[in-house]
Amino acid sequence: MTSRPRATCHHGPDAAAEHDRAADERPPKAKPTQLDSLQTTASDSVRLAPKGKPQLFFTIAADSSVEASEGSPTAGALPVPPRPSLSIPPEAFQQRHPVPGGSGVKVDPSLTKSGHQDIAAPAASLPGGRAADVYPWTGTHPEDVLSETVVKGGISNKPQIINETNTARPSLWANLKNKSGTSTLSTLFIAVLEKRQACSRLTAPNTFKPPPRLTLRDSTRETWLHDLANPAVGLRRLSRTIPHGITGKVLLEQCLNKSIPIPRALWLAKCVGVNEMRAHKRKGQAGTITWIRGWTSSVEQFLDGVIAGIGLEDWKGRITYALQLAAHLFKEHLVEEDHFMDWILNSLESSTLERLFLWLLITCIPDYWANLVSSRRRGTRLAQSLLTHAEKIYTLGAEVRTTSVASLLESVITRVAISKSACLLIPNNWARCKEVLNVIDQRRTDTKLSLVIADLDDRNRSVMHSLSSCFPTSKRSLRKLYRLLDSLEYQASLFVDNLAFDCMDLFPDKNRLVSAVLKWSSSLYRQGLHRVYLVTRLLRKWNEVGVDVCEGIMSYLPELASDRSKVPDPVFRIIAELVRSKTFLPGKYLQWLIATGSMGPAQQLNAITTWQLRLLTEIPLTGLSTQVLNLRRTMLRSTSYPVAMEEELIFETKETILRQLTDCSRLESGFDCRTTLDTNRLSRTICLELAMWLRRQVASAVEPVDCGSSKDYDINITSPICTVSPAYFEVVRSYLENFNDLPILADVVGIVATSYDHHVLSASIDTLCYHFKAFKAIGAFDTLFERVVTRYTAIRALHLPERDLLLSLGPLFQLDHVDSQLMQMLEYDLGRYEQRNSHVVCSPASDTMAESNVRSGPEEEIERILSSGNNMDWQTMNRVLVKIVSYIEERSCQGIRPTGNLTAWLRRLQIFEERTFRTVLTSWLHSALASHEQRALFVALPPLIVSGCLTMPHFLETILDHVRRLQRDRPVDSFRIAVRGLDNVLPHDDLISLQRYQAYQFRMRQVLFCRKQDSALLELIKEAFQLSTGIPEDQTEDVSFNLLLDDRVLSVIRHFAIVDLQSVSFLLEIPGRTSNDALRARVTSVLDRIMDPRSVMNLSKMPCDQQATAIFRMADQLSLPFCQLKLRDLFSAIPSAENPFESFPAAFIKLLSRSLELDHGYLLDLLSGSDAALKILIRERAEEEIVSLSAFLCDPSLADKGANHLDEPPCIPRLLDVICATTIEGAGDVQVSLLTTLVERFRGIADALHQLHARAVGPGGVTMVDDKELTVKLCTWLHILLRLVVYRAPALVSKANHQHQAALMWNLRNLFTHPHLRSFPSTTQYIFDVAALLSDHVSEEVRKSLLRLACTRCSKDSRSTFIFGTDSQHDGWLGLIRSANQTMASPPQSQTPTTAQAQAPMAHFGAGATSSQRPSSQQQAQAPPGRGFAYPQHQQSHKILSQQLQRQGSNGQNSQSLQMQQMQQMQVMAQQRQVGGQPHRTASNQSQPMMTAKSSTRRQERADVKAVPYSLNRWEILPDSGGNAGGNETAISLNLFSARRA
Helix, strand or coil: CCCCCCCCCCCCHHHHHHHHHHHHHCCCCECCCCCCCCCCCCCCCCCCCCCCCCHHHCEECCCHHHCCCCCCCCCCCCCCCCCCCCCCCCHHHHCCCCCCCCCCCCCCHHHHCCCCCECCCCCEECCCCCECCCCCCCCCCHHHCCCHHHHHHCCCCCCCCCCCCCCCHHHHHHHHCCCCHHHHHHHHHHHHHHHHHHHHECCCCECCCCCCEECCCHHHHHHHHHHHHCCCCCHHHHCCCEECCCCHHHHHHHHHHCCCCHHHHHHHHHHHHHHHHHHHHCCCHHHHHHHHHHHHHHHHHHHHHHHHCCCCCCHHHHHHHHHHHHHHHHHCCCCCHHHHHHHHHHHHHCCCHHHHHHHHHHHCCHHHHHHHHCCHHHHHHHHHHHHHHHHHHHCCCHHHHCCHHHHHHHHHHHHHHHHCHHHHCCHHHHHHHHHHHHHHHHHHCCHHHHHHHHHHHHHHHHCCCCHHHHCCHHHHHHHHHHHHHHCCCCCCCCCHHHHHHHHHHHCCCHHHHHHHHHHHHHECCCCCCHHHHHHHHHHHHHHHCCCCHHHHHHHHHHHHHHCCCECHHHHHHHHHHHHHCCCCCHHHHHHHHHHHCCCCCCECCCCHHHHHHHHHHCCCCCCCCHHHHHHHHHHHCCECCCCCCHHHHHHHHHHHHHHHHHHHHHCCCCCCCCCCCCHHHCCHHHHHHHHHHHHHHHHCCEEECCCCCCCCCCCCCCCEEECCCHHHHHHHHHHHHHHCCHHHHHHHHHHHCCCCCHHHHHHHHHHHHHCHHHHHHHCCHHHHHHHHHHHHHHHHHHCCCCHHHHHHHHHHHHHHCCCHHHHHHHHHHHHHHHHHHCCCCCCCHHHHHHHCCCCCCHHHHHHHHHCCCCCCCHHHHHHHHHHHHHHHHHHHHCCCCCCCCHHHHHHHHHHHCHHHHHHHHHHHHHHHHHCCCHHHHHHHHHHHHHCCCCCHHHHHHHHHHHHHHHCCCCHHHHHHHHHHHHHHHCCCCCCCCCCHHHHHHHHHHHHHHHHCCCCCHHHHHHHHHHHHHHCCHHHCCCCCCHHHHCHHHHHHHHHHHHHCHHHHHHHHCCCCCCCCHHHHHHHHHHHHHHHCCCCCCCHHHCCHHHHHHHHHHHCCCCCHHHHHHHHHHHHHCCCCCCCHHHHCCHHHHHHHHHHHHHCCCCHHHHHHCCCHHHHHHHHHHHHHHHHHHCHHHHCCCHHHCCHHHHCCCCCHHHHHHHHHHHCCCCCCCCCHHHHHHHHHHHHHHHHHHHHHHHHHECHHHCECCCCHHHHHHHHHHHHHHHHHHHHHCCHHHHCCCHHHHHHHHHHHHHHHCCHHHCCCHHHHHHHHHHHHHHHCCCCHHHHHHHHHHHHHCCCCCHHHHHHHCCCCCCCCCCEEEEEHHHHCCCCCCCCCCCCHHHHHHHHHHCHHHHCCCCHHHHHHHHCCCCCCCCCCCCCCCCHHHHHHHHHHHCCCCCCHHHHHHHHHHHHHHHHHHHHHHHHHHHCHHHHHHHHHHHHHHHHHHHHHEEEEECCCCHHHCCCCCCCCCCCECCCCCHHHHCCECC
């Protein structure tokens, strides 16, 4: 029964009485105005106005426009009554209707008083200002016509129904009380639901149109924007016209400035974006993509501009609004996510400390954070950026560490480490990141974070390509120790105590530690006396902390005698220094000699077997007890050592030295201070005793002298001062250097540094610079430096220091990196000295030279020219320089040393005009080099260097420039110049052109220059070797090649080989070396001299195979760089062939195989530094071996074999180590066959795991047979293959094609997600880590293909998502259910994608991907998805009833007979179903095939139905887009989804 949409109401006497009664009970209200035009009947003078629906359900809003005042002239002329309850006559409240029997209630007199009339509450109003009444009063409605029937009986809108019963029970009960009643009721309900679904389905086509845009005036546009900011203005009205020109950054700024609410700002952005994209779509899809990217850039620029305004007015509110708007745009997917996330990461990386807090907050926004850490590509970058900022903060100081920025940064890093630890899987930078994480762990003391850091350390090390991981702990410790000792920075502060403890941490066995440092000090492949004193200090420190140093030394001495690569002299010197400090006890050693029976008759101390007794002749005697001295004499009497004449020899030597010291004190400073004794015939014991005596002689020359006073400086002038002469000190220094007793020399330098003689002080400074590293190792340099600076300050307080002293201080200050104040003081004094020596006269020097006709010697002539003018032109300066050089050359040819004024002449000549002098000097150098004036250059260079007029780098730069200019046209001259230049630069003793003290200064500068790592000396040696290839054979006799094989050149090459092996690899890279026999022999001779300095092995006389064998046998940690060079030289000497292994000597290959079997200690080190071609050959051989050993993994019956067939061969670990050592980083020599083989091995393991899993888990998930041992063996082989992948990455992936990349990554994904490996978490984690590491080098196309393929799998794995990334389609839950044949056709709309893209990766992977489709995955793929399905259409017994209901639904009226017929039909169908079930129970066997067929048919139907993803255009989802309330205003066809009206 239908009814009108109107509330049923009756008006009559009863109703009026009830109304009056209710009015009496109301509270008093203000009385409304009287209505004069109200028409009433005779019986009823006043009628109450209708009230409509109760006011409980509506909002009462008075409308003042319809109210009429009591005295209004238009009140009586209204043609219609006023609106209900707005104006009520006061008589309605004053007149009381009689109530039978009385009401029993007294009337309040206040109600009847005038002025206190009650006013009825205003009627409820609907939106739009309409009154709350079902039918507004128009005068034509039946209710509004007052008739007698309406007045008496009221009005009712209920239709008249004939034969209506009170209940439907009689009609339905007869059908429901049967057995099929529930089925009938169910059928009825289903039919009703289907009818409702069919009637409410939306089938209308979409009528979506974007709001149009129109160009408006500025004022109109501002008004529109203000209306948009007002929530009271509806979007439907604003959508009629959108101002044109508001887009991009301007749109966002308008939203910010107008404070437009976020939802409305999003609406505006969508409206503008839809219009812009539709305009760009006419240009093609690229135009749309370009616009979205430009819009994203506008959002980024908008945020940058707002962030840049920090500190301005209301900046907090502006930033808050901007961040909220950007977050909503990102959440609504209205920006390009990849571009926006990359911008956030770039901004975070480049953020300053002031802006870091804000960018950390932006990063922590939930939507941004989830996107950043959900994939490895962004998560790893985020983690590295955060750790970099933390590292910078920790280096700024304690104040910055306690700021809120540091606290927030640590919290974010902790959050990343704990929640997404895979983001910190960065093996290349793990060492640096681990330090930062450890600092955070110490500051926060979080137990969970500590566990995470430990786990990350293990994971990073497992995927790290590091050669050190292939060595045992003992060898790694030895490598670290020698690297620590070789890389000490002597120019910085040397803290031996810290170094001693660092070394002790590397070796638990302290005897091995003592033996290791003694090997380093005595090795032939290390240079310098500083090793002796550094090891001495280390041993003293270890002895103080309880290490038995004596036992360690005595255990190493037998090994020293048999090792030909060690020299015993440094060890004996170390023991002598330990005896001086009473660290090593000679008495205990003598007891050990007696106990071991090392004494014998007439033993020669020079023999190798008599090292035990030779040590007795190497220790000092001072400080030993009488018993020890007597026992020593007794033991040495049986040897060839003249112990009886030892005291007499010491006395005679002292007398000789004392006479020389006395003579040099009486004579002038030009006295020859060379030693007159043959120190080679003196034993080490005698030399040590003489050194102690010399120190006492120098100390006796110290006496207090009054040198004056100073008003400017508070200096104790009367302190003890050394009064020795310069010659005296030079003699003592010469003897001590010959004795190699540098600790005593340091004491002597400390004594003479108190002298006020500038020559003595300058000599002591030169000594300090010459033995810089040794004095640093001894620990005396800092004290001596302070003493020298103190004396320099004292002299400076008295008078201006001499130039010699100032020039000596320059190199000293550069060595120790003194503060800028001392350097400024030195430069100031040099400037004062030059000003003092400049003479002011009238005539130039050239005029004086012309006027001088008096014959005089060269010395007087040079002196007169330099003293006669204040300026000098270029020609005059050149003539004077040539005259000085000629004088030096003439004196050197006569064997006479020049006077001491030579360096002063050069300095005075430079003072005239420094720039002109530099030009003249450079011109003279080029002239001397071009004319081959080697003698002039040889004698002139030392004075020029010592005087400071020329520097070693400038001279070497001139040599290189001249060599390169001549090497193309005149190679012989170029080679000759290079060789002679080397001869001048390298240290030598033949310096006849200088005084003795000046020669020492020049040699000191040569030594310092050769030690510099950035010097061009190695470049000159390289040029000399390369130029030697172009020398014709008939001219080789005229050119000296001996210098290239000189010990000085070899010493430089050996020094640089220890520091950086690649810096001397030019010897093996000289063009034409393999074709030029003479050059190859020369290079081979150099390498043989470096490998065998004492010519013990005679490598030059051995064939290649024996040389390789000797190299492998002698290789250790100290000789490793030189063995690598020699091995590369051997390999390059072999002629190339088609198969390099056939051309390589068979003995070497056998030796390599034997070394693998015997686990040679330094094989991996040799291979890691060998030639690149040799590395490739050895690595390929090892890879082939592993591939052949793992071929059984591809066997289909692998799961059926026993576990003993999967045992790991013992050579596998060594082969992997060889591959690790021979893998060249950055090389792209990856063979496709290796990658294909690895994919096949992984697939074979996956097949075996599938079989084992199917065997272990039966139907219903019941555990059956579990072969855990076989699974463990498979995991072992899986680790082997993964290690091979790690060693060959990233070249294994980055250089492969897309098909192989996808196949490898997909098979790894199938392995770490395999259900059978769930009980092996370490294995699955290692597979995941390797896959994550490889994903960094996978192309973007392969990643997207793998992502689409992973999305087709119903099971979502977070690890796969982390590696492959997230799907850009954010509406993946939405889809269309279509048949398989329909999906092959084009979709009905352009927005519906097809499944062809999801199937594309399968074609690229080949068999590697298709093999992953297992029964379990097939069952999951057949399961229907949870969303996107239409409501199920039942087409069984209720189909006929549904059709009838559909036909009847169009009539609008139903009769009772039709209802009875329908009920009867439902009852009959229910009975038929009930009866039809009995044969099924009685004859189940016959119906079983039919049921099977039906179930298979249903499964086939479900298999044919597929879910097609449907992507929504987020820009077109707009609220209040149009005025069609009943149609489809969306931008999609809702008919595709069977959408229904809610």
